[in-house]
Structure formats: C-alpha cells, structure tokens
Amino acid sequence: MKAIYPGSFDPITRGHLDIIERSSKMYDEVIVVLMRNTSKNYLFSEDERLEMMKQTCRHLSNVKCVIGEGLSVNFAKKVDAKVMIRGLRAISDYDYEMKIALANMNMAPEIETVFLLAKPEYAFLSSTTIKELASYHENVSKYVGDYVAKCLANKFKDD
Numbered sequence: 001m002k003a004i005y006p007g008s009f010d011p012i013t014r015g016h017l018d019i020i021e022r023s024s025k026m027y028d029e030v031i032v033v034l035m036r037n038t039s040k041n042y043l044f045s046e047d048e049r050l051e052m053m054k055q056t057c058r059h060l061s062n063v064k065c066v067i068g069e070g071l072s073v074n075f076a077k078k079v080d081a082k083v084m085i086r087g088l089r090a091i092s093d094y095d096y097e098m099k100i101a102l103a104n105m106n107m108a109p110e111i112e113t114v115f116l117l118a119k120p121e122y123a124f125l126s127s128t129t130i131k132e133l134a135s136y137h138e139n140v141s142k143y144v145g146d147y148v149a150k151c152l153a154n155k156f157k158d159d
C-alpha cells in the first residue's frame, strides 16, 4: 500500500523524519510531498527544501520526496495513494488537523488520514522553533539532520 506524507518542510526536522521512518515500516511506499503553497512565506526555496528532504531520507529505500501542487488529497488521488499520513504533536495540532482530515474525508472517502503520535522527545519540535534557534546561531544538530544543519547555518551566516 502506498502512503503520502504532505507538508511544507521548511525545513524537514528529526520529528518529521521519525514519522517518515515509522511510516516506511507500515507501508510499501511513502511519498513525502512538499506541497506548493504560494500564500505562505518560506525561509527556504522549494528546491532547497526538496534537496534537504532527499538528503534526510536517503537511507530509506521505499521513500520518495517530490513536489506537489493543489490540495494534498487530490495529489494522493493522482498518485493512487490510499493513505495520508499526518503527525500529531500536542492537542493544539488536533483542531487544525481534524478540520483538514474531515474536509478530505468528504472529498475523497477512499483515502484514509492516519495520524502518528510524535515521539515525546520531538513533541515540542517545529520548523519554526528551529529557524528561530538557528537565526541566533544556536546549535540545532539535535533537531535536524547534518545536511539541514549546514543549510541553516549557511542561511544565517551573515546575520
């Protein structure tokens, strides 16, 4: 069975990676999808985010990283995935995630949203927090892979 894991991954973190590794054991193929969303402001370009995703997931042979457009549920249909993975960190994620999952259920009842609970050590981790720390030149290597840590250091090197 094929699953997709959509997100903005600005940048991909060890919390995301944990969800991807666990999903890759549950499904034959996992497609990590950088969903294009022009209304948000991102620190990294699409190409940079995709490269960080690929570098972070390169040890996982059944995981592919791609860019997707439109609604994630339509992307799932397009690639014939029957499962959409989302990660839940705290109760604060639930409200937002439930609205999306219910809308998706209406649009495509054949696609199941599967929620995986964040590992406790990553439950407080967000891309936003990591960018904030990196902007003050704090060491973020506990929270992101080596390649992402380098990209973050590079982004903020002149600040």
Ligand code: ADP
Pocket (backbone or CB within 6 Å): 006, 007, 008, 009, 010, 013, 014, 015, 016, 019, 085, 086, 087, 088, 089, 093, 117, 118, 119, 122, 123, 124, 125, 126, 127
């Ligand atoms: P989005 O903009 O769609 O929320 P993100 O890239 O921030 O995209 O997150 C993608 C998914 O990963 C979401 O389901 C989010 O809740 C989940 N997620 C984010 N950070 C973590 C983490 N530290 N542990 C587990 N899941 C996470």
